Amino acid sequence: MSTQVKKQSVGFGSLIRRPEFGALIGALAVYIFFAIAGGAPFMAPGGSASWLNVAAELGIIALPVALVMIAGDLDLSVGSVLAASSMTLAILSGFYGLPTWVGIIAALLVGTLIGIANGYIVTKTNLPAFVVTLATLFAVSGLTLGLTRLLVGSTAVSMTADPTTKALFGTLLDGKFSVAIFWWLGVAVLVSWILYKSIFGNWIFAIGGDVISARATGIPVAKVRIALFAASGFGAALVGVLQTCMYNGAQVANGQSFVFNSIIAVVVGGVLLTGGYGSTIGVILGTLTFAIVNQGIYYTGWNADWAALILGILLLIAVLTNNTFRRLALSGGNKKEKKN
Amino acid sequence: MSKATPILSLKNVSKVFAGYRALNDVSLEVYPGKVLCLLGDNGAGKSTLIKVLSGFHEPTSGTLEVNGVTAVFKSPKDASNVGIATVHQFGGTFPLMSIGRSFFVGAEPTKGRGIFKRFDKKYANETAVREMQQLGITRVTDGDRLIGGLSGGERQASAIARAVHFGANVLILDEPTAALGVKEAAHVLRIIMQARNKGVAVILVTHNVSHALTVGDHFAVLIRGEKADDFAKGERTREQITDLMAGGEAMAELERELSTLTGTINQIN
Structure with a gap:
């Protein structure tokens, strides 16, 4: 009797009730759709590389942003963090001619520090992360633009990475696949370990689920939230480094598209906007979905404008599905609530 | 009343919020293996009293004693360190976490060492399920299930099981039966009796007189922040x-x- 109950709960029924399943269906659906509409070129290695490269950069940002969102916060500042860090690298190692690794460390440090500042302000003031990170998005963007003009006198700075750094951060394998894909894999393994295997991961879920109860159990809530914002800043800075090495330079307007794209990837991946629930596999699938739509459209011969329409609809469906999941999970077993 | 030292006692405790006297000169004693029922209408000061007992508020005047020794709770952590655990109306747990994970929030079991130190999910799930089954929740066999999928009574049970597992010797239950149906409420009352039989001191906060009379050993009635009456089982x-x-x-x-x-x-x- 008891084993029967156990089997049921890990079976198909519970699988389809998880939001990640929706993300899997979404990713498969858009892949099949564009495989048919885009034909052989889309499915060829070059086609796969085009969306994998986009997914890799987005994924490196989306995974830590997902952690922030599971803990119940939001990080909109990633766009400016990316610009600030890539500018830091380009100015230090390009304009001033310092070794590339010095620029990279400084860039990652800049991203992490902006993240810590976000976390510090959010936890000290108790203002919504939405407002605080929107403010940093603008402030950091303005700061980057102002300082770059002041120091360099232009809004674009070129940089040539040394061969080792170029190989590690900015090459295309087989002329197609960006090394960012491997960085993405690394970030995915690390974030999965943090979320599922470390104690810290349990704290993230607890803080997103019920911050007051989490605090009552002795979890250092403020420190965890600050650390997550720092991770999010680090992720954005890493993409800044990858882009600067890949494109041999930086522009102040880089990265703004990641602000909303990362949230789309995370939400399509089944992370609840209210916090408390989410999975790395879901976010990876959400990222792939986004990248497939974003790049697949070019293989169809249609106007690329339609990609945004598809993404908008997917986002709406995902939020509705996630909401339904949340309602079911919260009312499960309570028949009174189900009637509503 | 004079037989044993109370595990927790309040001596002339008052709590004033910006001129409003939420608690006025309340004295209470709680004994191991006994159920103290705290009765009162809405706004009588029950919640404030719970918050004083569980370390969320410091009393404006009066003292708390743990095992006869004066204690000051600066935070909920201080209260939980001396074994006082509070379970709220809806179980106070994390609805979107698994039973095993939520059971050990803030006290996660680990295995391995160094950088391989990791959350011991198997142990967490097995322990959580075993502790709940010991309280008579036999329907729950899988620690991976979400808390939100449990019934109201099962959630209460998981929270009570958690408190007992972590060595709570004073269990404060805030309206545990208020949101439950008749059967579920009966089950929670049974669980309260099991905790009591394990030697835990239980403070049951309720406005349901029949639930209180079923399990209570001692009763205190609060009216507008004051203790209006205080009596043992069978006296009223x-x-x-x-x-x-x-x-x-x-x-x-x-x-x-x-x-x-x-x-x-x-x-x-």
Whole structure:
């Protein structure tokens, strides 16, 4: 009797009730759709590389942003963090001619520090992360633009990475696949370990689920939230480094598209906007979905404008599905609530 | 009353919020293996009293004693360190976490060492399920299930099991039966008795007199922040308690008023 109950709960029924399943269906659906509409070129290695490269950069940002969102916060500042860090690298190692690794460390440090500042302000003031990170998005963007003009006198700075750094951060394998894909894999393994295997991961879920109860159990809530914002800043800075090495330079307007794209990837991946629930596999699938739509459209011969329409609809469906999941999970077993 | 040292006692505790006296000169004693029922209407000061006991508020005046020694709770952590655990109306747990994970929030078991130190999910799930089964929740066999998928009574049970597992010797239950159906409530009352039999001191906060009478050893009634009455099992009847909670004479007046109303309705019929 008891084993029967156990089997049921890990079976198909519970699988389809998880939001990640929706993300899997979404990713498969858009892949099949564009495989048919885009034909052989889309499915060829070059086609796969085009969306994998986009997914890799987005994924490196989306995974830590997902952690922030599971803990119940939001990080909109990633766009400016990316610009600030890539500018830091380009100015230090390009304009001033310092070794590339010095620029990279400084860039990652800049991203992490902006993240810590976000976390510090959010936890000290108790203002919504939405407002605080929107403010940093603008402030950091303005700061980057102002300082770059002041120091360099232009809004674009070129940089040539040394061969080792170029190989590690900015090459295309087989002329197609960006090394960012491997960085993405690394970030995915690390974030999965943090979320599922470390104690810290349990704290993230607890803080997103019920911050007051989490605090009552002795979890250092403020420190965890600050650390997550720092991770999010680090992720954005890493993409800044990858882009600067890949494109041999930086522009102040880089990265703004990641602000909303990362949230789309995370939400399509089944992370609840209210916090408390989410999975790395879901976010990876959400990222792939986004990248497939974003790049697949070019293989169809249609106007690329339609990609945004598809993404908008997917986002709406995902939020509705996630909401339904949340309602079911919260009312499960309570028949009174189900009637509503 | 003088036989043993109370595990927790309040001596003339008052709590004032910006000029409003939420608690006025309340003294209480809680003994191991006994259930103290804290009765009172909405706004009588029950919640404030719980918050003082669980370390969320410091009393404005008066003292707390743990095992006869004066204690000051600066934070909920201080209270939980001496074994005081509070379970709220909806179980106070994390609805979107698994049973095993939520059971160990803040006290996660680990295996491995160094950078391989990791959350021991198997142990967490097995322990959580075993502790719940010991409280009679036999329907739960899989620690991976989400807390949100449990019934209200099962959630209460998981929270109580958690508190008992982590060595709570004073268990404060805030309206555990208020949101439950009759059967579920009965089950929670049974779980309270099991905790009591394990030697845990239970403070049951409720406005349901029959639930209180079923499990209580000792009773205290709060009215507008003051302790209006304090008595042992069998010293008062159900009616006396209900009247007291509703404010005595006010209740009799209400009954008179209602009887005229029903009279009118009968006349119409």
